[in-house]
Amino acid sequence: MWADRFSVAGKVVFLTGAAGGIGLALVKAFLEGGARVFAVTRRQGSDWQGLDTRFGDALLPVFCHLESENEVLNAIKKAESQYPIDVLLNNASETPREPVNFYDIEVFRKTFAVNFEAAYLLCGYLAPRMAERGNGSIINITSINAERAFPGNPSYVVSKGALRMLTKALARDFGERGVRANNVSPGYVHTRMTAASFADRVKNEERRSHTMLGRWAAPEDIVGSCLFLASEASAYITGTDLVVDGGWLAKGL
Numbered sequence: 026m027w028a029d030r031f032s033v034a035g036k037v038v039f040l041t042g043a044a045g046g047i048g049l050a051l052v053k054a055f056l057e058g059g060a061r062v063f064a065v066t067r068r069q070g071s072d073w074q075g076l077d078t079r080f081g082d083a084l085l086p087v088f089c090h091l092e093s094e095n096e097v098l099n100a101i102k103k104a105e106s107q108y109p110i111d112v113l114l115n116n117a118s119e120t121p122r123e124p125v126n127f128y129d130i131e132v133f134r135k136t137f138a139v140n141f142e143a144a145y146l147l148c149g150y151l152a153p154r155m156a157e158r159g160n161g162s163i164i165n166i167t168s169i170n171a172e173r174a175f176p177g178n179p180s181y182v183v184s185k186g187a188l189r190m191l192t193k194a195l196a197r198d199f200g201e202r203g204v205r206a207n208n209v210s211p212g213y214v215h216t217r218m219t220a221a222s223f224a225d226r227v228k229n230e231e232r233r234s235h236t237m238l239g240r241w242a243a244p245e246d247i248v249g250s251c252l253f254l255a256s257e258a259s260a261y262i263t264g265t266d267l268v269v270d271g272g273w274l275a276k277g278l
Contacts, residue, residue: 030258034059037108038255039101039151041065041091041143042117046216047166049074050244051116051251056080058252063087063104065117091117091143092135101150109158112255113151115144115188116166120181120218133180140184141191148195148206156202163206164254165192166247169270171210189266196264205263209250212270214242237272 038055042048043064053076055062064073065087077084085107089100104110119139121132148163155161170178171185188208195206213232215223222228223241233240250267253259268274 027258030260031253031256032058033112033252033255036060036111036255037063038112038114039063039065039087039104039110039147040114040116041147042166043086044068044072046218047211047214047244047247048116050248051114052076052084054245054248054252055255056083060112060255061085061108063110065089065091065100067091092138094142094146097143097146098150101147105151105154109154110151111155111160112162112164113147113155114164114166114251114255115147117143118166118168118218120178127178127180133183136180137184137187140181141187144188145191148191152195152199152204152206155204156199159203161199161204162255162259163192163195163204164251165189165206165208167192167208167210167266169210169212169268169273171208172266172268172274193264200263205254205259207254207259207263208266209247209254210266210268210270211247212236212242212268212273214244214247216244235273235276236270237276240271242269242271 044066089096167189168185170182171189192206
């Protein structure tokens with residue numbers, strides 16, 4: 026019985042930022058768990074590492090620029106017209122690259138559009154439809170940046186903080202209608218987005234030393250929390266932050 030509660034078999038998942046890093050690891054895990062996945066990416070010809078061949082039409086690529094309101098709404102409407110979506114997983118993330126003026130308003134607008142506004146549009150469209158069906162799980166990938174002030178990247182910190190509180194607002198507004206909303210809050214994960222920091226010996230060690238486990242996360246380390254929140258095993262969990270940071274936030278001396 027409990028194995029069934031932890032299962033995602035038969036779920037329909039709409040997942041942004043699906044082509045690499047955490048997103049690709051999540052696509053693979055949900056497909057292996059028996060889910061159908063709308064995998065949202067902005068890159069045509071994305072390398073699915075054989076998942077499209079292995080899982081056939083259970084993998085449904087969606088090509089969409091998340092900075093575009095029209096593309097976001099068209100993508101979610103088209104997906105919902107094919108299969109009612111059980112799980113919305115907002116994973117896509119944008120961070121400015123150095124060198125840049127991090128307080129430039131255009132930098133902020135681009136970062137905020139991907140990290141928050143796209144998720145806001147998707148949640149605003151899907152949450153009421155999930156509520157009509159009496160069931161649904163919204164999972165937003167935030168960051169420990171939503172809990173702590175990190176230097177030199179205010180647009181990222183602000184966008185993740187906003188996303189964190191959107192989740193709690195959704196949980197409050199739709200909980201009694203069967204829709205759950207939760208955050209997964211990673212620490213530093215070795216992906217393409219963090220490749221420069223990972224390759225920098227000083228920065229790598231600085232970030233590693235903040236954890237209790239003594240290492241950076243791999244994308245696969247984020248998967249279990251998302252599978253759990255998508256499954257019925259988490260049926261009484263909403264409005265919370267599931268922190269996956271190797272002990273970073275809890276660490277003292």
